[in-house]
Amino acid sequence: MDHSVPDDLSSPGIGIILKVSRCICCNYLRQPVELLLIWVLGSARKGVDGGGNGGKLKLTVSGGPVISCCTDTVHDGLVRTQTSAFSQVQTAVGSLILARKRMMMEVIPQRLKDLWKEWELRALVFLSLASQISLILMGNRRKCNPKIMIKVPVWCAYLLADAVATMALGVLLNNLGEIYEKKGSVDDANNEVTAFWAPFFLLHLGGPDTITAYSVEDNELYLRHAFQLGVQTVTTLYIFLTAWNGSRLSFLTIPMIVIGFIKYGERTCTLWLASRDQLRDSMLTDPDPGPNYPKFMNEYCLKDAEGFYVEPKEVKDKVEITIPHREADSTSDASNLIIAHRFFQTFKRLFADLILSFQDRDISQSLFQEMSQEDAFNVIAIELGLMYDMLYTKASVIYTPCGHVCRLITIMLTCIVLGIFSFTDKQHYSKVNISITYLLLGVAIFLELYAAYALLLSDQSNVWFIQQKKSKYLKAINCMESVVKPPRWSSSMGQYSLTHVCLKEKPCYKILRCSFISELWEKHRYKNYKELPRYLQKSIFKYVKKRCDQLKENIGSNVSLRDLCNKRGSIALVKYNKHLSLDWSIKDVEFDQSIVIWHIATELCYYSRSWGNISGDFNRKMGKLLSRYMMFLLLLYPSLLPAGIGLIRFRDTLSEGKNFWEERMSIFCTSQTHATKACDRRKERRIQACKMLLKVKTQVLPIKVKGDRSKSVLFDACRVASALNEISDSKSRWKMVRDVWLEMLTYAASQSRGSEHARQLKRGGELLTHVWLLMAHFGMTDQFQISQGHARAKLDVK
Incomplete structure (x- = not known):
């Protein structure tokens, strides 16, 4: 097709106009737009074509036929011609766009x-x-x-x-x-x-x-x-x-x-x-102006002016402390409901980051000291369930007289x-x-x-039935609960293993690596949940109770609650192996760095030894469970832990681990015999990988070789694992590892805020939240700061 333009309109501008029109217009609009644009330009240049073509402008546009534009009607002046042309362009283009829209609408049948x-x-x-x-x-x-x-x-x-x-x-x-x-x-x-x-x-x-x-x-x-x-x-x-x-x-x-x-x-x-x-405002007590200070001072000055010896003395009011007690004829769950409901009215203030009194601490301590670990965790689960209802459901409205009427x-x-x-x-x-x-x-x-059925089975309703001595209704409700009521929390702990991420086969990983979802995939694909075993629950309870007893014994000494809660592994190192110089991995580094180092070290120790007595070695299991749980928190919920660069450190360590194992494990995989089961192959793969890593000599500190550019702690963990493997007694080694992780767990709980734990209730509950509230019930938190709230002054006149 001829795309020529008349000589009097030939210019670089015409070519640009044609190209632009082809870029911005669809096939339906290209020819009319090109025609109109060229006509406008020609009119602007010539005004009127008086000869040559006899008042007509011939154009061949975009593969179409020859089109003639009559220009016999002349406007007065170039400006009017250009303005009129542009208005015609707008009208024509608008009509064409409207026609195009109508054609698109007609694609959908009227039916x-x-x-x-x-x-x-x-x-x-x-x-x-x-x-x-x-x-x-x-x-x-x-x-x-x-x-x-x-x-x-x-x-x-x-x-x-x-x-x-x-x-x-x-x-x-x-x-x-x-x-x-x-x-x-x-x-x-x-x-x-x-x-x-x-x-x-x-x-x-x-x-x-x-x-x-x-x-x-x-x-x-x-x-x-x-x-x-x-x-x-x-x-x-x-x-x-x-x-x-x-x-x-x-x-x-x-x-x-x-x-x-x-x-x-x-x-x-x-x-x-x-x-x-x-x-927060609903949990605050009523304003208390205290004793009348001006009146007290007036009386003091009058007595002093009269010549009396006046001495102000502090008198403490006797306050009856009501401690929730267990009914002799009630079941354990009913007693736990009453106790939890009583404590919830006090300890819910922790979720709003408010402080409590030492009187509240004494009441809670005296009761939890006599509890078993099972009852203590049940009470805490009920309290957290009540808090969940307050934050995420209509409980704060429907459990009121107005709510019942509505x-x-x-x-x-x-x-x-x-x-x-x-x-x-x-x-x-x-x-x-x-x-x-x-x-x-x-x-x-x-x-x-x-909703009425859920209301009937709720803990708040059960508390009311117990308080009103409605034993018949309560028994019927308990029978229904045993069949349909879900548990109060997940009773599980998240698990995340860095070594598993490095060693697991990653289907379509090359595709994922090119997209933004690779990191999200690695976070959520390799996490899993394990049921919280009772022996671990018991160990946590005994550990917290023991620390509470130590705190009571050290009253008046230089050991404070803050000092005791700030320990994150040093007590266990001193207790089990005084000559082992591993303090650098706990005291001299940030908390997130300690977690990554000890997590890898625990994995290396766990897989580098034989699997003989693992079924009976609870300390070994607890060490692995706590290690992977703390890594799970560091990666997925870092807001629960003290601030740090844990995610950066994790990524650098993961990258170094992948680079280390990629070549070595490929050689191992080609040389090994095929195992009968896939789980055996995975287990053997992890054992060989850990042994390969432990063979690396670490006499020179890794930071001196890599500098501060990379935050990887892979070979720092090798140093810790090698030192742990030097302990000949396996039971002592795993007891120490268990206690180090228990210290880290309680340290993380003591440093976390109640508002962050409130966010975790919607995710099935976190073990760290239960440990945090357990420590609060034992008085191991900085939020007990109000002392002597019932003291007043009295004048002693002599």
Whole structure:
């Protein structure tokens, strides 16, 4: 095709215009745009073509036919010609774009558009109901299940619930608005039914009782939800008034609006009560101005002026300390419920980073000293469950007299609406819409009944039954709980092994390495969870109790609580092997560095020895479990640990480990015989890898060779592992390793904040959170700082 341009228009600018038009325009627009642009340029240059072509401009554009543009009509002046041309360009291009849009709209057949118009709102109803059912069934499960199979569905349902309900109200409002504009009223029976659905979306925005916030940060959005409560209520009322025709169904909409407003109001109030500032303010005691100081000083000065010898003395008021005690005729779980409920009123202040009194410490210490490890951890699990309910559910509202009244109102009104709707004449309504309406009412009643059932089985209700001596009801509830009630927490501890990451086969790793998800893959692919064994639970309890006894024995000495809690392995090193110079791996480095060093050293010691008596060696198992748990915290939840560069250190160490084992293990894999089982191959692979690493000589300090550029501690861990393997007595070696990790665990717990532990409750609970609260009950925390709260001054006149 000829792409020539007349001589009088030939210029570099024309070529640029043609290229630009081909880049920015689709095939439908290219020819007209090129034509118009060239015509504008020609008009701007020539004004009027008086000869040559006889008033016509011939152009051949973009492979099209020869096009003639008449220029006989001349405008006065070049400026007017250019302005008029540009306006024509705008008009032509706008028309072409509109035509293009119409062509795209015609791609979707009208039949499909009508079908979507009919089922759009119905689809949103089904999606909203699915979200509500998922939330009420699984929303409360995450406090006892840390697996991702619970997290992802709950997260998706939580995000969908509000978005779908809000979208459905918007679609419903738009549909009714269009009908009202066309006809002047909404007189269609099916539109009346769909308008009846509006209060149910308001109810769905209120959410189920089992979850109001997915994370602690959601509680801070109470103002947003309060605003949305007003907006969506007004929207629902507008839909109700638009569709009002005085029928029975219109009257049934009124109680449903009341129910929806109550539900959404409960959620908004719950979010406000669980917000950080309000939670802290609700836990503060009433202001106490103390004794009248001016009055005391006036009396003091008067007596002194009269010549009396006046001496102020401090007098302590006698305060009766009520210690929760176990009922002789009650079960262990019932006693634990009463004790946990009593302590929760005090120790919940720790989650708001508030301080407690020494009187609270003495009460807690005296009781926990007499407990078994099983009862102590059960009490703590109940307390953490109560805290979870306060932060993430509607517990702070529904366990109040007002909450009980609201629950009774919503259940009764929903049942009444269902009963009246069942006897309403429905001949003029669509069968599909009738079925959806029954489904909405049925799910609403199901949500109410399930909430009442969960309320009956809750720990708060059990405490009330115990206090009211309702033993018959309590026995029936206990029988139901044994069948259906989930555990109070996951009773598991996360595990992460750095050596496993280096040695495991990574399918499609070359593809993942090129994308941003490689690090996320390594974090979550190689973590796992182990059930918390009772022997480890017992060891933790005995260790904390022993440290509490040491603290009591050292009262008045130079050993303080802070000094005792700041130990992170040095006590165990001194106790089991005084001549072993490993203090550098604990005292002279940061805490995250100690974790990585001792984690690798524990792995090397664990796999470099024979597997003979491992089934009976609990200390060896505990050392490995605690080592991998601390590594799990460092990598996935570093906010629970003291600040440091643990993630950088982990990545550098992981990179060095991969480089070291990549070549050596490939040689080993090609030379080894095929094992009968895959697990045997993996086990043998780890043993050989650890032995290879321990063969590296470490006489020269690694930091002198690598400098400070790399934060890897791989061969520092080899130094520690080699020193540990020099201990001939295997039991002493693993007792020392176990106690080092117990010290690190308690140190991490003592340095963590309650607000961070509150965030972990939604993830099935962390062992570190239980250890932190256990130490608080034994008085091993800096948050006991209020002393002599019941002292007053008295004048001694002589």
